[in-house]
Amino acid sequence: MKRPPTMKDIAAELELSVSTVARSLADSPRISRETRARVMAAAERLGYVVDLAARAMRSGTSSIIGLIVPDIRNDFYSTAAKAIADCCQERGHQLVLAVTDDDPKLELEHLRNLRSARALGFIIIPSVTPAPETLRLMRATPHVQFVRHCAKVDSDWFGIExxxxxxxxxxxxxxxxxxxxxxxxxxxxxxxxxxxxxxxxxxxxxxxxxxxxxxxxxxxxxxxxxxxxxxxxxxxxxxxxxxxxxxxxxxxxxxxxxxxxxxxxxxxxxxxxxxxxxxxxxxxxxxxxxxxPVRELATASTDFLFRKAASDGQSERPCRVMLKPSLLQRGSTAVPQRVPEPA
Amino acid sequence: MKRPPTMKDIAAELELSVSTVARSLADSPRISRETRARVMAAAERLGYVVDLAARAMRSGTSSIIGLIVPDIRNDFYSTAAKAIADCCQERGHQLVLAVTDDDPKLELEHLRNLRSARALGFIIIPSVTPAPETLRLMRATPHVQFVRHCAKVDSDWFGIExxxxxxxxxxxxxxxxxxxxxxxxxxxxxxxxxxxxxxxxxxxxxxxxxxxxxxxxxxxxxxxxxxxxxxxxxxxxxxxxxxxxxxxxxxxxxxxxxxxxxxxxxxxxxxxxxxxxxxxxxxxxxxxxxxxPVRELATASTDFLFRKAASDGQSERPCRVMLKPSLLQRGSTAVPQRVPEPA
DNA sequence: CTATCTCGCGCAATCGATTGCGCAGATGAT
DNA sequence: ATCATCTGCGCAATCGATTGCGCGAGATAG
CATH class of the missing domain: 3.40.50.2300 (Response regulator)
Structure with missing residues (x-):
């Protein structure tokens, strides 16, 4: 249970300053090739990984993306979750899963938690009757409404037709x-x-x-x-x-x-x-x-959320993307056997 | 996108020191009832929530629990995820969902990420062939092996018989x-x-x-x-x-x-x-x-992980809990129609 | 030969919560 | 009346990464 090494440890190891280590790892141009290489090597050797908490603190926001769903056992949502998780993984974000059971209280609690974690943004399937404070919190953080749409918050919405x-x-x-x-x-x-x-x-x-x-x-x-x-x-x-x-x-x-x-x-x-x-x-x-088209919708909304968060949440008019469903014809439908009643 | 208020804001509002605010919120005994009440009221009014990043930094560990699963669309794992998410929610922890697709590389990457986030611990369904570094990282963080068991890491295991x-x-x-x-x-x-x-x-x-x-x-x-x-x-x-x-x-x-x-x-x-x-x-x-018994198993392992993390990961001999499956008899089995061959 | 640059790096502050220590004033004990 | 306590609160350091500023040395220009 010893703590992971920090930049300070690398700096001590190489007799450099922490700043130099930081800049080396950040690939800053103001560092010589040789020093950078030595730092990289030491980082690798010591098993250094950045402390996301420290970074979050410095930058004011974490790399956490929240996913607020009513029910993760629902195939629809778990498929979406998979696609969203993939997107997050690709870009090095953490995906925090919040399950609400469609309970406005839980929903609010999760929203508070995400705010507490200084989440970068979140994707939410809003509950049926969100609490007033939920609406306030939604307005205060970059997010995307997924599938369901709560008209009380005039935000971006990725849904199905x-x-x-x-x-x-x-x-x-x-x-x-x-x-x-x-x-x-x-x-x-x-x-x-x-x-x-x-x-x-x-x-x-x-x-x-x-x-x-x-x-x-x-x-x-x-x-x-x-x-x-x-x-x-x-x-x-x-x-x-x-x-x-x-x-x-x-x-x-x-x-x-x-x-x-x-x-x-x-x-x-x-x-x-x-x-x-x-x-x-x-x-x-x-x-x-x-x-x-769950996957497509999930991927699109996650991409959008990232772009939005990167641009500091400055989107002019709320985006509204609606994808088309399709009919999968199989064996449970057929021509009616009974003659329909005359109108 | 304005930043959430901090203790400093509350302190300024009430003309108190940050320490007093901190102690009030932490319900420390060395603060008068009146001051505490005022602080609480101001916190509520301003919409204060702790900055988990700052807290994580101070304490050296976040409240994040990782869940590393091969496939969240699998009903078994999504059911487990639901139970685990419930446990986390009850205790105010963040559940970070990491999907590996049974890919050792992704698994390792997620493990690195969790380490980076200074996760409190994680629940993992190990991939078939974990990378060597994966094993090292597992040993370095409190965790529970869920269902599957990787014998190369002699850690706690919650499984099915x-x-x-x-x-x-x-x-x-x-x-x-x-x-x-x-x-x-x-x-x-x-x-x-x-x-x-x-x-x-x-x-x-x-x-x-x-x-x-x-x-x-x-x-x-x-x-x-x-x-x-x-x-x-x-x-x-x-x-x-x-x-x-x-x-x-x-x-x-x-x-x-x-x-x-x-x-x-x-x-x-x-x-x-x-x-x-x-x-x-x-x-x-x-x-x-x-x-x-997915739910039971998931709940038990999460509870165990919390206890373990709370006790600084000091468990003597690895715990091993095996729950019993049961047979649900329905319509897809019957007495064989063809006479079985004579032995 | 000096003024100006550039390069490579260190100093120190910052983010927000937490906590050991200390400092007043009030109360109690002797 | 005097000292020991206790109460209620502030000071300042700390966690780790990041970044504006500055400093010295060598390079280039004038």
């Missing part, structure tokens, strides 16, 4: 001949929930299909809600021939429920899942799903 | 009547791979079943290998009636392959998966799988 996602799903089902389509999504309190539902609604309207509000379920975005929503939908006297889901977790729950209820997919019910993960290829004959 | 895991799987299949059982696992270069295979072998031996080495596949622990291994197994002239897998990723690949090949599960082939995740309940009639 959520309406387009549901448009794809709905269009696919309509093209197959479905007319009675249910929707299971997350609460409209979240921007993504709102936009997805909107995309669904509009696509049906454009196709001249009336929307039965009893088939539209929007609630919390966990597996349990998905299960319950599907249960309610299956209990409808006039069942839909297809369901679209607008969230990865609830998609799992809904599918689970349908299977447990013995509903045949896709013959009795076409099912469009949300987000993609290796395991989703398995479900039945594979799950038709809306795939999101 | 890997042999027991495969014993459960094999026993289950044997009890169902299977006699020709294939094994798809990770390389024996990793401790867990070795132990799992050993557990499998011994259980079959104890049941008096001869092991056909052509049905034993041990390789890299990714999805692709699982797929390839299953392919090879299905190509055997005398197919097995059951397969056990000894790794989450390869389990997915293997299952995927079997399904793609049109093998009926469990009628043609009983399949025991590895590790558990919400999505695994879906596969066909659900996947019989070996569940690991």
């Amino acid at each position: 959520d309406d387009e996602a549901m448009r794809l799903a709905a269009r696919h089902l309509i093209d197959l001949g479905h007319r009675r389509i249910a929707y299971i999504g997350s609460t409209v309190a979240i921007s993504t929930g709102r936009d997805r539902l909107e995309g669904f609604r509009r696509t049906l309207q454009e196709a001249g299909i009336a929307i039965d509000d009893r088939l539209v379920k929007a609630g919390s975005c966990d597996t349990e809600f998905g299960f319950a929503a599907m249960q309610a939908i299956l209990a409808e006297p006039q069942r839909p021939t297809a369901v679209v889901t607008a969230g990865a977790r609830m998609s799992i729950g809904a599918y689970d429920c349908a299977r447990a209820a013995g509903v045949a997919i896709p013959s009795e019910l076409s099912f469009v899942g949300f987000s993609d993960s290796p395991t989703l290829r398995w479900c039945g004959n594979g799950l038709t799903t809306i795939a999101l | 890997d042999d027991e895991a495969m014993r459960l799987a094999a026993r289950h299949l044997i009890d169902l009547g299977h006699r020709r059982i294939a094994y798809i696992g990770s390389t024996v270069a990793i401790s867990t791979g070795r132990d799992r295979l050993e557990g499998f072998r011994r259980t079959l031996q104890e049941a008096g079943i001869a092991i056909d080495d052509r049905l034993v596949k041990a390789g890299s622990c990714d999805t692709e290998f699982g797929f390839a291994a299953m392919q090879a197994i299905l190509a055997e002239p005398q197919r097995p009636t059951a397969v056990v897998t000894a790794g989450a990723r390869m389990s997915i690949g293997a299952y995927d392959c079997a399904r793609a090949a049109g093998v009926a599960i469990p009628s043609e082939l009983s399949f025991v998966g590895f590790s558990d995740s919400p999505t695994l309940r879906w596969c066909g009639n659900g996947l019989t799988t070996i569940a690991l």
